[in-house]
Amino acid sequence: MIEVLLSYWQPFLYSDGQQISGLAMTLWLTTASIGMGFVLSIPLAIARVSENRWVRWPVHGFTYLFRGTPLYIQLLICYSGIYSLAAVQSQPLLGAFFRDAINCTLLAFTLNTCAYTTEIFAGAIRSIARGEVQAARAYGFNGWKLYRRVVMPQALRRALPVYSNEVILLLHSTTLAFTATVPDILKVARDANAATLQTFPSFVIAAGLYLIATFALVGLFRLAERRWLAFLGPRR
Amino acid sequence: MSGLQVYAPLLALGTWMTIKLALISLLLSLFLGLLGAGAKLSTSRAARWMARLYTTLIRGVPDLVLMLLIFYGLQTWLGQLTDRLGWAYIEIDAFTAGVMTLGFIYGAYFTETLRGAILAVPFGQIEAARAYGLSPMQCFCRVLFPQMMRFALPGLGNNWLVLLKATSLVSIIGLAELVKAASDAGKSSFQLFNFLVLAAVIYLLIAVASNSVLHRLERRFAVGFERGAR
Numbered sequence: 001m002i003e004v005l006l007s008y009w010q011p012f013l014y015s016d017g018q019q020i021s022g023l024a025m026t027l028w029l030t031t032a033s034i035g036m037g038f039v040l041s042i043p044l045a046i047a048r049v050s051e052n053r054w055v056r057w058p059v060h061g062f063t064y065l066f067r068g069t070p071l072y073i074q075l076l077i078c079y080s081g082i083y084s085l086a087a088v089q090s091q092p093l094l095g096a097f098f099r100d101a102i103n104c105t106l107l108a109f110t111l112n113t114c115a116y117t118t119e120i121f122a123g124a125i126r127s128i129a130r131g132e133v134q135a136a137r138a139y140g141f142n143g144w145k146l147y148r149r150v151v152m153p154q155a156l157r158r159a160l161p162v163y164s165n166e167v168i169l170l171l172h173s174t175t176l177a178f179t180a181t182v183p184d185i186l187k188v189a190r191d192a193n194a195a196t197l198q199t200f201p202s203f204v205i206a207a208g209l210y211l212i213a214t215f216a217l218v219g220l221f222r223l224a225e226r227r228w229l230a231f232l233g234p235r236r
Numbered sequence: 237m238s239g240l241q242v243y244a245p246l247l248a249l250g251t252w253m254t255i256k257l258a259l260i261s262l263l264l265s266l267f268l269g270l271l272g273a274g275a276k277l278s279t280s281r282a283a284r285w286m287a288r289l290y291t292t293l294i295r296g297v298p299d300l301v302l303m304l305l306i307f308y309g310l311q312t313w314l315g316q317l318t319d320r321l322g323w324a325y326i327e328i329d330a331f332t333a334g335v336m337t338l339g340f341i342y343g344a345y346f347t348e349t350l351r352g353a354i355l356a357v358p359f360g361q362i363e364a365a366r367a368y369g370l371s372p373m374q375c376f377c378r379v380l381f382p383q384m385m386r387f388a389l390p391g392l393g394n395n396w397l398v399l400l401k402a403t404s405l406v407s408i409i410g411l412a413e414l415v416k417a418a419s420d421a422g423k424s425s426f427q428l429f430n431f432l433v434l435a436a437v438i439y440l441l442i443a444v445a446s447n448s449v450l451h452r453l454e455r456r457f458a459v460g461f462e463r464g465a466r
C-alpha cells in the first residue's frame with residue numbers, strides 16, 4: 001500500500017506529468033457535467049410540465065431514452081460510435097470535436113445527468129401547491145416572473161435531497177471515463193496495478209479516494225439543505 | 237442495416253447473457269438485502285454495526301471500482317490461497333465475478349429498500365403471529381413477506397432497472413454480454429454506430445418488459461388494499 005502511494009500519489013491526486021489526472025480529473029468531469037446538465041435541465045424541466053403536448057413529449061422522449069439505457073453504451077456511442085460515421089469524419093468541426101476523448105465523455109455525462117435532473121426538477125415543479133401558483137397569478141405574476149419568483153425557487157429547494165443523490169451517482173459514474181482513455185482516478189489505479197502488480201492496494205486507494213469525495217459531497221449537500229430547506233425543519 | 241443477419245446470433249447470445257446475469261445477480265442481491273435488512277433491524281449491536289458498515293462502504297464507492305477490486309483482487313487472493321494449500325489453480329470467470337460483484341453491490345441498496353419495507357408493516361402483525369405460535373420462518377413467509385412486498389416493490393423495481401443497466405459494466409471485465417457483442421459486431425462490420433444504437437434499443441425493450449412485469453406484481457401484492465384517490 002505504502003509503496004504504491006509513494007510512487008503514485010501525484011497522478012492519483014492531480015497530475016500525471018502531462019495533463020491533469022486522478023482526483024482532479026474526476027472532480028472536473030463531475031462539476032463540468034453537473035454544471036452543464038443543471039443549466040440545460042431547467043428549461044427542459046419547465047417544458048416537461050408544459051400543458052402543450054408538442055412541447056412535453058419530445059422532452060419526455062429524451063429523458064426516457066437516456067434514463068432507459070446504460071450510461072456505458074451512451075458513452076460508447078459518443079466516443080466510438082459517432083466518430084465511426086463517415087459523415088462525421090468528413091466534417092472538420094465535428095470530426096475535431098468527437099476525436100477528443102474528453103469532449104465525448106463530457107457530452108455523454110452531461111446528456112445523461114441532464115435527463116435525470118430534468119425528471120427530478122419536473123417532479124419538484126409538479127409538487128408545488130396549486131394554490132401558490134393561483135395566488136401568484138392573482139397578484140399579476142405571469143410567465144417568466146411567475147417561474148423566477150415563485151415556482152423555481154421552491155422547486156429547486158424541494159428537489160435538493162433527490163438532486164444530491166443524482167450528483168453522487170454521477171460522481172460514481174465518472175469511473176466509466178477511463179474506458180474512453182480519460183485519466184481519472186480509476187485509470188490511474190489501473191495504470192498503477194499494471195506497473196506494480198499490486199492489485200489490491202491500487203484499487204483500494206482508488207476506492208478510498210472515491211469514498212472521501214462522496215462523503216465530502218454528502219457533507220456539502222447537508223450544509224446546503226440546512227441553509228435552503230430550513231423552513232421544512234421543526235420550528236426553533 | 238446490412239450484416240444484421242450475420243451478427244444476429246451473436247447479439248441474441250449477448251442479450252441472453254445480459255438477462256441471465258441480471259436475474260442471477262438480482263437473486264443474490266435480494267438474498268443479501270434480506271440478510272442486511274434483518275441485521276439492521278436486529279437487536280444485536282454487532283450485527284447492526286456490520287450491516288451499517290456494509291451499506292455505507294458499498295454505496296460510497298463506485299460500482300466499477302468495486303467490480304475491478306473484486307475481479308482482480310479476489311483472483312490474486314484465491315491464487316495465493318490455492319498455492320498455499322497446494323490445490324489446483326482456480327480461475328474466476330467473468331460471469332461469476334460479475335454476479336458476485338453486482339449481487340454484493342446491489343445487496344447494499346436492497347438492504348435499505350427492504351429495511352424500509354419491513355418497518356412499514358405494523359409491528360402488531362408480527363406480535364400477533366408470535367402469539368399464534370408461528371415459528372420465525374413461518375412468521376416471515378406467511379405474515380411479514382406478503383405484506384412488506386407491497387411497500388418494497390416500487391423501490392425494488394427502481395433498483396432492478398439500475399442493476400439491469402449496471403450489467404453493461406461487466407463487459408469491461410470481458411464478459412460477452414450485450415454491449416460487448418454489439419461493439420464486436422459493430423467493429424467487424426464497420427457499423428459500430430448502428431450496432432450500439434441497436435443494443436441501446438434492446439436495453440430499452442428489456443426495461444419496458446420488466447416494467448410490465450413489475451406492474452403486475454404490484455397489483456398482485458396490493459390485493460386487499462384500496463388505492464387512495466389520486
